[in-house]
Amino acid sequence: xxxxxxxxPRALLGLYRAQFAVHLAAQMQYRVMLxxxxxxxxxxPLMYLVVWATVARSQGGEAGGFTAGQFAAYFLVxxxxxxxxxxxxxxxxxxxxxxxxxxxxxxxPVHPIHADLAENLTxxxxxxxxxxxxxxxxxxxxxxxxxxxxxxxxxxxxxxGLAVALxxxxxxxxxxxxxxxxxxxxxNQTYSVLTIFLTGQIAPLSLFPEPVRVVAAVLPFRWMxxxxxxxxxxxxxxxxxxxxxxxQAVWLVVLVAVLPWAWRAGVRRYSAVGA
Amino acid sequence: xxxxxxxxVPTAPDPTLRGAATRDATISVRGLRKTYAVPEREAGAxxxxxxxxxxxxREVPAVADVGFAIAPGEVVGFLGPxxxxxxxxxxxxxxLLHPSAGEVTVLGHVPWRRDRAxxxxxxxxxxxxxxxxxxxxxxxxxxxxxxxxxxxxxxxRETVDELVDLLGLEELLPKPVRNLSLGERMKCxxxxxxxxxxxxxxxxxxxxxxxVSAQRRIRAFVAEYNRRHEATVLLTSHYMADVEAxxxxxxxxxxxxxLYDGDLTGLVAxxxxxxxxxxxxxxxxxxxxxxxxxxxxxxxxxxxxxxRVPKAAAAAVVGRLLAELPVVDLTVEDxxxxxxxxxxxxxxxxxxxxxxxxxxxxxxxxxxGAVAVPAGVSR
Numbered sequence: 001x002x003x004x005x006x007x008x009p010r011a012l013l014g015l016y017r018a019q020f021a022v023h024l025a026a027q028m029q030y031r032v033m034l035x036x037x038x039x040x041x042x043x044x045p046l047m048y049l050v051v052w053a054t055v056a057r058s059q060g061g062e063a064g065g066f067t068a069g070q071f072a073a074y075f076l077v078x079x080x081x082x083x084x085x086x087x088x089x090x091x092x093x094x095x096x097x098x099x100x101x102x103x104x105x106x107x108x109p110v111h112p113i114h115a116d117l118a119e120n121l122t123x124x125x126x127x128x129x130x131x132x133x134x135x136x137x138x139x140x141x142x143x144x145x146x147x148x149x150x151x152x153x154x155x156x157x158x159x160x161g162l163a164v165a166l167x168x169x170x171x172x173x174x175x176x177x178x179x180x181x182x183x184x185x186x187x188n189q190t191y192s193v194l195t196i197f198l199t200g201q202i203a204p205l206s207l208f209p210e211p212v213r214v215v216a217a218v219l220p221f222r223w224m225x226x227x228x229x230x231x232x233x234x235x236x237x238x239x240x241x242x243x244x245x246x247x248q249a250v251w252l253v254v255l256v257a258v259l260p261w262a263w264r265a266g267v268r269r270y271s272a273v274g275a
Numbered sequence: 276x277x278x279x280x281x282x283x284v285p286t287a288p289d290p291t292l293r294g295a296a297t298r299d300a301t302i303s304v305r306g307l308r309k310t311y312a313v314p315e316r317e318a319g320a321x322x323x324x325x326x327x328x329x330x331x332x333r334e335v336p337a338v339a340d341v342g343f344a345i346a347p348g349e350v351v352g353f354l355g356p357x358x359x360x361x362x363x364x365x366x367x368x369x370x371l372l373h374p375s376a377g378e379v380t381v382l383g384h385v386p387w388r389r390d391r392a393x394x395x396x397x398x399x400x401x402x403x404x405x406x407x408x409x410x411x412x413x414x415x416x417x418x419x420x421x422x423x424x425x426x427x428x429x430x431x432r433e434t435v436d437e438l439v440d441l442l443g444l445e446e447l448l449p450k451p452v453r454n455l456s457l458g459e460r461m462k463c464x465x466x467x468x469x470x471x472x473x474x475x476x477x478x479x480x481x482x483x484x485x486x487v488s489a490q491r492r493i494r495a496f497v498a499e500y501n502r503r504h505e506a507t508v509l510l511t512s513h514y515m516a517d518v519e520a521x522x523x524x525x526x527x528x529x530x531x532x533x534l535y536d537g538d539l540t541g542l543v544a545x546x547x548x549x550x551x552x553x554x555x556x557x558x559x560x561x562x563x564x565x566x567x568x569x570x571x572x573x574x575x576x577x578x579x580x581x582x583r584v585p586k587a588a589a590a591a592v593v594g595r596l597l598a599e600l601p602v603v604d605l606t607v608e609d610x611x612x613x614x615x616x617x618x619x620x621x622x623x624x625x626x627x628x629x630x631x632x633x634x635x636x637x638x639x640x641x642x643x644g645a646v647a648v649p650a651g652v653s654r
Contacts, residue, residue, distance in 0.1 A: 011425050014422050014425070015422045015423060017422070018418055018419055018421070018422035019419065019422070021415075021418070022408070022411055022415045022416075022418060022419050025411060025412075025415060026408065026410045026411045026415075029410060029411075029451070030410070100402075103366075103371050103399075103401070103405075104399075104405040104406065106370075106371060106389065107369060107370065107371065107389075107394055107397075107398075107399055108394065108423050108424075109391040109392075109394040109395045109423070109424065110391075110423050268373065271371060271372050271373040271387060272372075272373055273311065273312070
């Protein structure tokens, strides 16, 4: 898929299986760290949930089309979707390039994106076993108003899958800037702030002014997180849903097409300046 | 790639062997050059602001002109002072760096294209954190490498058994890498790098920072791996013991240029024109004697005197010493290879005729002197 000399699917499957087993074992070693991570992951949406629910109640039960219970549902679904789409490739890539740990990856007869993807998926499946029950528990205690139509649940699954793929590829592309930029921290910061805003993690996008919503929808951000969340909550019409799938597909195709090119350019740069 | 190289590649202890090396060279490097563009600005705030607008870079040559050919199964020591261009050359050969000029083929591949077929046949060991994942047991890293290199189950078992046996890894496999000592980590790193049985090994300072016994073990292992699998090995090391133990041939580069390419004894013969003759004199005879008549006295320690003597005169001087002085013990030594290398590096820049080592006959001259010396000849 990348660079046009892909390994056979069977070999790749074997690679993913091995990566999965190994990363699972590795991450299990760091249970405390995992727990701390998880607390962060839960606390952030919880904070916004409490704030927005309070706003809704103080405004006579509703704010921007969300009741307190709907805010609870929004932020808890968001918590799960965010956890499932989240990656750390920008930070990891910066570290690798800076510390010279990228070279060994280049010397393997397999594209490094596979290891990243496998590790990321392992982490997500592992943490899902915790975030899902936590979300359910919090949903009950905060009186989340969650009663999605059946079709929305069905449509949510592919939307989530596309969102995972889209965010992963987008993050990987941003991460490749590390080949050109020595200090990636500023870029990573900007990107993550944009992500938090434009994927609907601070507030549902419908609460933002028009220009912000347009930016979030034109860029891939909305389709990486907010779209599947809104879909599952039954807040989208059939038409909006189709548009969403279309946007996800178009962005995914564009980014996947750009990826090998950016990768080659990055590696060329890396191997010119001194790997 | 074949014929022009034959004339360029210098020296060999055995010309027929080198002929073979050029014909089916595993590694062939010709006119290799690599320059880095290094950002440059003067000190001071004004210069800093100016550099924001217009960056100036300076071309820094890491490798100026290097060429050699290495035959299948050869173990070659790659020597040079820090900054000579060794690591840059290794990185080019392994496919990490794109050279500025030159032709390189390894196993018939152009390294920096990094074809899967190429990467699956080589390994580069550089530093101690390449193959192994920090957080997981060594054995798990091996399993991962098995998947990465698609090593068939049976071959994998055999290789792991072999490596565990040769390097003594039994106890280490279940341990997470972060709990290993430096020496243990290096052993595991090497093993992980060899699971796919590479045909070409690039080893950059494989024994750096290790204690003597660990160094010896790594050395013995590399030799054994080379013997068993007929792998081609190109290694850099600051420890001459590594080079002496492993390499029949050394390539010396200095300031990005080839300085010497040939066997180790040839290096000694070429760059060490003197022998050191050490005599132990009986009683208190030494103080009164005119020792300078025999050669330059480099050290005098009680009854023990060390002379530096031109190689050609060594036999005669020894004869005279034995005949004329109350000698209790006598040894004739080549200077330590370290000293020779140091001298090569020191004089290297000034030397005009780079890369024209001695002919085969000179290289084969016995290095311990032709005289039958009664008291044990040592090196």
